[in-house]
Amino acid sequence: MITSTTDPQPADFADVRATNLAVVLRFVREHAPCSRADIAASTGLNKATVSSLVADLIDRRLVRETGLTENRVGRPATMLVLDGSPYAAIGIEINVDYVTAVAVDLSGERLLSWRRSFSGATTAGQAIAGVAAIVRRVVNRMAKEERQVLGLTVGVPGLVGTDGTVRIAPNLGWHDVDLSGDLAKALRDPGFSVQVDNDANLAALAEHRFGAQAGTANLVYLTGEIGVGAGVILDGRLRRGGQGYAGEIGHIQLDPLGAECRCGRLGCLEAVAGIGAVLEHAALSPAEVEVELDEVVRLARAGDSRTLNVLGTVGRNLGKGVAVMANLLNPDVVILGGYYVPLAPWLLPEVEAEMRGRTIAPDVGGCRVVASTLGYGAAALGGAARVLDSVDSGRLPRIS
Numbered sequence: 001m002i003t004s005t006t007d008p009q010p011a012d013f014a015d016v017r018a019t020n021l022a023v024v025l026r027f028v029r030e031h032a033p034c035s036r037a038d039i040a041a042s043t044g045l046n047k048a049t050v051s052s053l054v055a056d057l058i059d060r061r062l063v064r065e066t067g068l069t070e071n072r073v074g075r076p077a078t079m080l081v082l083d084g085s086p087y088a089a090i091g092i093e094i095n096v097d098y099v100t101a102v103a104v105d106l107s108g109e110r111l112l113s114w115r116r117s118f119s120g121a122t123t124a125g126q127a128i129a130g131v132a133a134i135v136r137r138v139v140n141r142m143a144k145e146e147r148q149v150l151g152l153t154v155g156v157p158g159l160v161g162t163d164g165t166v167r168i169a170p171n172l173g174w175h176d177v178d179l180s181g182d183l184a185k186a187l188r189d190p191g192f193s194v195q196v197d198n199d200a201n202l203a204a205l206a207e208h209r210f211g212a213q214a215g216t217a218n219l220v221y222l223t224g225e226i227g228v229g230a231g232v233i234l235d236g237r238l239r240r241g242g243q244g245y246a247g248e249i250g251h252i253q254l255d256p257l258g259a260e261c262r263c264g265r266l267g268c269l270e271a272v273a274g275i276g277a278v279l280e281h282a283a284l285s286p287a288e289v290e291v292e293l294d295e296v297v298r299l300a301r302a303g304d305s306r307t308l309n310v311l312g313t314v315g316r317n318l319g320k321g322v323a324v325m326a327n328l329l330n331p332d333v334v335i336l337g338g339y340y341v342p343l344a345p346w347l348l349p350e351v352e353a354e355m356r357g358r359t360i361a362p363d364v365g366g367c368r369v370v371a372s373t374l375g376y377g378a379a380a381l382g383g384a385a386r387v388l389d390s391v392d393s394g395r396l397p398r399i400s
């Protein structure tokens with residue numbers, strides 16, 4: 001017999017209202033300009049409720065009326081659009097020697113996009129002080145524009161627990177760093193939420209909201225940085241796994257006799273299909289990697305056979321890994337990000353050929369592989385996207 005220890009509770013009125021506010025906000029985000037009657041007709045909420053919810057969203061300056069009206073049978077309807085001009089969502093990506101900061105308004109309009117050199121920080125404490133200084137500059141800029149910060153998400157290349165603790169970030173040399181707690185402290189209780197997430201997860205959120213594949217329900221983003229990680233969106237939701245560590249595709253073993261990975265194991269995807277397998281020199285700084293990468297692209301364009309051989313091998317190795325993803329998750333699209341983007345013209349044909357040979361589903365289960373169009377700032381943009389996701393799911397700013 002199945003027993004329940006808790007009786008069903010009557011839904012909390014405040015929760016229902018917050019949920020309904022979020023429903024209306026999302027509808028306006030997707031369908032603006034739209035009228036109150038449109039919202040009522042599509043959401044099933046009655047007209048009086050919609051009017052009250054819209055009034056609340058207007059008070060919070062999340063939605064505004066446009067001067068436009070739409071003539072219908074009967075009286076003209078006032079059209080609504082997202083407002084959000086008084087708000088900003090901030091995303092930061094911490095990488096080995098640079099930090100990227102992005103701020104967007106409620107509609108996703110880019111307000112700011114910075115990339116700052118970040119060398120000299122040898123401990124997590126120094127890095128956090130440096131990040132806090134950058135966040136303060138972003139917040140000051142937003143304050144000058146009279147914008148309230150809705151929240152901040154920081155992306156890190158490493159394992160991030162669901163509590164915002166960075167368990168391991170090998171390229172940063174971090175272990176068990178309470179990044180969200182320490183950063184909030186360094187910002188002296190900033191009055192907005194400080195979240196921390198894995199860089200691949202955030203880049204996947206950025207693609208899902210802003211990218212060329214926006215709205216694709218089953219989407220995998222592969223970071224092509226020094227490390228390789230996957231952000232996995234299935235059925236429209238980011239999948240983190242039990243402790244938040246899902247998507248470490250960089251450490252599946254492709255070749256038991258392959259090159260040594262930075263994790264100490266042999267033949268990991270990251271070691272045989274990461275950017276390190278493309279470049280001649282190991283352990284370069286990102287700035288140096290970009291210079292070398294330009295040279296690889298130049299040689300590939302010129303038809304240099306050695307370069308084309310290397311890219312062929314790396315593409316086939318990458319294809320083996322992507323085929324594992326295709327068999328396991330059946331994504332609609334796999335997006336190659338970071339350093340893979342400039343190499344995509346040479347990698348993609350190899351990846352696709354491997355997938356055709358290794359995926360059990362007909363037509364590789366409908367999975368396409370494409371290069372990201374969001375550039376190196378994808379994870380930072382995803383940090384801002386995560387803040388907007390939180391607003392869209394009902395965590396609305398208080399009326400100031």
Ligand SMILES: [Zn+2]
Nearest residue numbers: 251261263268
């Ligand atoms: Zn490894």
